[in-house]
Amino acid sequence: MFILLLIFICQYLYINYIFNKENPNIVKMTYSCKLKDEKTQSSATIYRTNKKAKRVIIFLSGGYQLGLDFYISKLMYDLDTEYESFMSKYELICYEKTDKTSFIIYDDIHNYILELDKEINKIEELILFGFSAGGVVASHIMSRCKDLSCKKKIITYDTPWQVHDNVDYFKNNMIYRFDILFFWKVFDVYSNHYNYEEIKQHLTNKKWNNGSDELTEIIKKVHNCSHEDFYAMTGFNFDQTNDTEVYNIYSKNDPFVIRELSHKFIEKNKEKIKFKNNNIEKNVSGHCSDMAFSTSYLSSVIPAILTSIKD
Numbered sequence: 001m002f003i004l005l006l007i008f009i010c011q012y013l014y015i016n017y018i019f020n021k022e023n024p025n026i027v028k029m030t031y032s033c034k035l036k037d038e039k040t041q042s043s044a045t046i047y048r049t050n051k052k053a054k055r056v057i058i059f060l061s062g063g064y065q066l067g068l069d070f071y072i073s074k075l076m077y078d079l080d081t082e083y084e085s086f087m088s089k090y091e092l093i094c095y096e097k098t099d100k101t102s103f104i105i106y107d108d109i110h111n112y113i114l115e116l117d118k119e120i121n122k123i124e125e126l127i128l129f130g131f132s133a134g135g136v137v138a139s140h141i142m143s144r145c146k147d148l149s150c151k152k153k154i155i156t157y158d159t160p161w162q163v164h165d166n167v168d169y170f171k172n173n174m175i176y177r178f179d180i181l182f183f184w185k186v187f188d189v190y191s192n193h194y195n196y197e198e199i200k201q202h203l204t205n206k207k208w209n210n211g212s213d214e215l216t217e218i219i220k221k222v223h224n225c226s227h228e229d230f231y232a233m234t235g236f237n238f239d240q241t242n243d244t245e246v247y248n249i250y251s252k253n254d255p256f257v258i259r260e261l262s263h264k265f266i267e268k269n270k271e272k273i274k275f276k277n278n279n280i281e282k283n284v285s286g287h288c289s290d291m292a293f294s295t296s297y298l299s300s301v302i303p304a305i306l307t308s309i310k311d
Contacts, residue, residue, distance in 0.1 A: 001176055004255035007285045011292035015070045019292070023077045025049045026092075033111050042194060044097040044108065049080065053091040054124040056116065057305070058109070060095065060141075062132025062158075062288060064182075064189045066105060067096045071131055071157075071288040078295050083302060090305075091120070099194045101186075102137050103233050104223065110144040117148065125151040127305065131288045132256075135159025135248075139237040142244060152244040155304050158254055158288045161262040163234040164216065169258050171212040178256055179211035186215045190222060235265065238272035245276045247304035253285040280304065 027050045034041040047068050059076065061069040072094050079087050093116075095109055117123045126145065130138035135156030142154050160166035170179040187210075190196070190203055202221040205214055220230050240246075250259065266273070280300050284290040291297040 011286050011289035014292045015074050021077050023080050047094040049092045056091045056123050057127040058093045060130040060134035060137050062134045064186050065098050066102045068094050074291050082295050106140045109141050123150045127153045129155045131157045133163045143237045143239045146241050154246045156248045158250050160257045161236040162265040165261045168212040183210045183215040240275045242274045247278045249280045249300050251284045251286050254287050256287045
């Protein structure tokens with residue numbers, strides 16, 4: 001496990017500090033909206049190629065907040081440079097909002113998609129591309145898009161289909177406690193949350209070795225939800241249209257995702273899967289980072305994007 005972690009660190013450092021290239025076609029803009037259940041208007045940062053194409057790919061990062069993370073920057077750059085002809089038909093978009101947890105941002109992005117649908121006069125194809133926990137986020141957003149008449153596709157990349165189960169797994173380890181790292185990620189997000197003044201009383205439990213149990217308690221208190229609601233919020237949403245396509249791309253050797261847990265979660269809910277579900281396992285190491293040293297990883301990404309496209 002520690003060797004896999006070392007490989008991930010090397011990949012991460014390379015993409016961020018050596019590769020460090022930005023897609024020159026990306027335009028940064030601000031998107032503002034006010035949802036029905038919110039008191040004030042909020043804003044998000046949108047990174048998009050602004051081609052006005054009717055086929056749309058929205059990239060969603062992992063962690064506990066949405067941002068233009070290193071793997072998204074690398075993928076958007078590689079897609080536009082290596083497959084310029086194919087990508088000319090696609091609008092590439094990254095949705096970033098760092099002051100709101102990604103597990104309650106579903107309605108925000110659904111609202112953005114509806115406005116985008118009006119802007120480009122009907123989306124023809126909608127692809128939600130989620131990295132790590134972002135794949136679960138993608139499933140909840142797509143479930144809200146059932147009324148859109150466009151072709152729908154979810155692509156997950158190194159995604160645990162049940163995030164809580166995956167994080168909870170690490171709490172019994174003696175040394176490799178990924179759940180402690182995730183606790184501090186969650187704590188940091190809520191410490192900078194848009195409604196911090198309303199939730200700060202739930203952030204008093206702050207010990208260096210807090211892990212899965214403590215982060216679960218914080219999340220449930222902040223959102224005033226039952227364990228059942230919390231579990232549904234952190235798991236893949238199976239409520240999809242029958243013609244929605246799902247492609248799961250994942251590394252065989254992932255230091256953070258316990259793939260067996262995802263398989264068990266899928267098996268437990270197999271009767272709910274009415275959509276086309278495809279697994280693409282790669283014999284590589286890393287977590288949303290195997291794209292570090294080449295573009296060979298695109299051999300799995302491109303077919304997932306272009307499947308069923310005839311023109």
